[in-house]
Amino acid sequence: MADFNLEDFINILDNKEVFQYLIDKKIIKEKKFLETYEYEKELHELQIQLTAIQNKVIAENKRVLIIFEGRDAAGKGGAIERLVEFLNPKKLRVVSLPKPTEEELGQWYFQRYFKQLPNAGEIVFFDRSWYNRAVVEPVFDFCTKEQYQLFLKQVNEVEELLINDGVILIKLFLTISKKEQADRLEERKTDVLKQWKIGSLDQQAQEKWDVYSKYIQELFKSTGTKKSPWIEIDTDNKKHARLEAFKIIINQIDNKERDKTEDFVKIHN
Known part of the structure; x- marks a missing residue:
C-alpha cells in the first residue's frame, strides 16, 4: 500500500470518489487501508498525550x-x-x-x-x-x-x-x-x-x-x-x-x- 500520513488518510476518506478510484486501481486495499488509518489515528492521539506528559516531566x-x-x-x-x-x-x-x-x-x-x-x-x-x-x-x-x-x-x-x-x-x-x-x-x-x-x-x-x-x-x-x-x-x-x-x-x-x-x-x- 502507498505510504500515507494521517492527513493523507483523512483527505482520501473525505473524498469518496478518490477513495473508490484508489481501490479500483488496486493502489490500496480497503480493509488494510482502514485498519492502517485507525492505527495512525490512535498513534497520533497517543503521541499528543505523550507530549503533554513530557511537558509535565519538564515542569516538575x-x-x-x-x-x-x-x-x-x-x-x-x-x-x-x-x-x-x-x-x-x-x-x-x-x-x-x-x-x-x-x-x-x-x-x-x-x-x-x-x-x-x-x-x-x-x-x-x-x-x-x-x-x-x-x-x-x-x-x-x-x-x-x-x-x-x-x-x-x-x-x-x-x-x-x-x-x-x-x-x-x-x-x-x-x-x-x-x-x-x-x-x-x-x-x-x-x-x-x-x-x-x-x-x-x-x-x-x-x-x-x-x-x-x-x-x-x-x-x-x-x-x-x-x-x-x-x-x-x-x-x-x-x-x-x-x-x-x-x-x-x-x-x-x-x-x-x-x-x-x-x-x-x-x-x-
Missing part, C-alpha cells in the same frame, strides 16, 4: 528512565522512533551504547550506564541496557558465570536505589515468536533499506533460540520486582505493540493503574 523536574529489552528483530528501534518523534529533543536522549572499551571493562559494570541516567526534567530511553549482562552476554559467553551471578545479585538493589531517589523506571521487554523473528530477519537480508539492521549476533538468534529463552525466563524471575516489574509486550503485531508501549509509558509516568488484561501483555514482578 521528574527523571524518567525507560528500558527497552527484547529478542532480536522484536521492534525496539521502531517503537522508540515513534515514541520520540514529536517529543522535545532538548529534554530526551536515546542511549544505545556500543560494546565496552578496555577502560570500561575494568570498571564496575553499571558505571558506564550511570553516566547516561536522566537529569531533572529529562526522559532517557535505553535501547538495550545493563540487562545485556542478563541475556546477551551469557548466551554468547561474553561474561563469566560469576559476573552473571553478581549482576543478578546487584541489579535489584541498584534499581531500588534509583527508584527511592525519585527516578521513574519503566522496563519493557518486547517478545516475538520464533517464526515471526525468522521472517523479519530474512526480510532484513533481502531488503536493501533494512540491511543496516543486521548485526553480527542477529545471525545466531534463531539457532540459539532455546538458550535465549532460558536466560529470558531467569531475567523475569530474578529481576522483576513489585517496585520494578518487567512489562512484556508481544510484538508479532508491530502496530498493536507500539500502541501498547505508548499506553504503558503514559500511564506509568502519570502514575495511573494500567489495564493488565490485554492478551499480548504480561507483567513480571
Whole structure:
C-alpha cells in the first residue's frame, strides 16, 4: 500500500470518489487501508498525550528512565522512533551504547550506564541496557558465570536505589515468536533499506533460540520486582505493540493503574 500520513488518510476518506478510484486501481486495499488509518489515528492521539506528559516531566523536574529489552528483530528501534518523534529533543536522549572499551571493562559494570541516567526534567530511553549482562552476554559467553551471578545479585538493589531517589523506571521487554523473528530477519537480508539492521549476533538468534529463552525466563524471575516489574509486550503485531508501549509509558509516568488484561501483555514482578 502507498505510504500515507494521517492527513493523507483523512483527505482520501473525505473524498469518496478518490477513495473508490484508489481501490479500483488496486493502489490500496480497503480493509488494510482502514485498519492502517485507525492505527495512525490512535498513534497520533497517543503521541499528543505523550507530549503533554513530557511537558509535565519538564515542569516538575521528574527523571524518567525507560528500558527497552527484547529478542532480536522484536521492534525496539521502531517503537522508540515513534515514541520520540514529536517529543522535545532538548529534554530526551536515546542511549544505545556500543560494546565496552578496555577502560570500561575494568570498571564496575553499571558505571558506564550511570553516566547516561536522566537529569531533572529529562526522559532517557535505553535501547538495550545493563540487562545485556542478563541475556546477551551469557548466551554468547561474553561474561563469566560469576559476573552473571553478581549482576543478578546487584541489579535489584541498584534499581531500588534509583527508584527511592525519585527516578521513574519503566522496563519493557518486547517478545516475538520464533517464526515471526525468522521472517523479519530474512526480510532484513533481502531488503536493501533494512540491511543496516543486521548485526553480527542477529545471525545466531534463531539457532540459539532455546538458550535465549532460558536466560529470558531467569531475567523475569530474578529481576522483576513489585517496585520494578518487567512489562512484556508481544510484538508479532508491530502496530498493536507500539500502541501498547505508548499506553504503558503514559500511564506509568502519570502514575495511573494500567489495564493488565490485554492478551499480548504480561507483567513480571
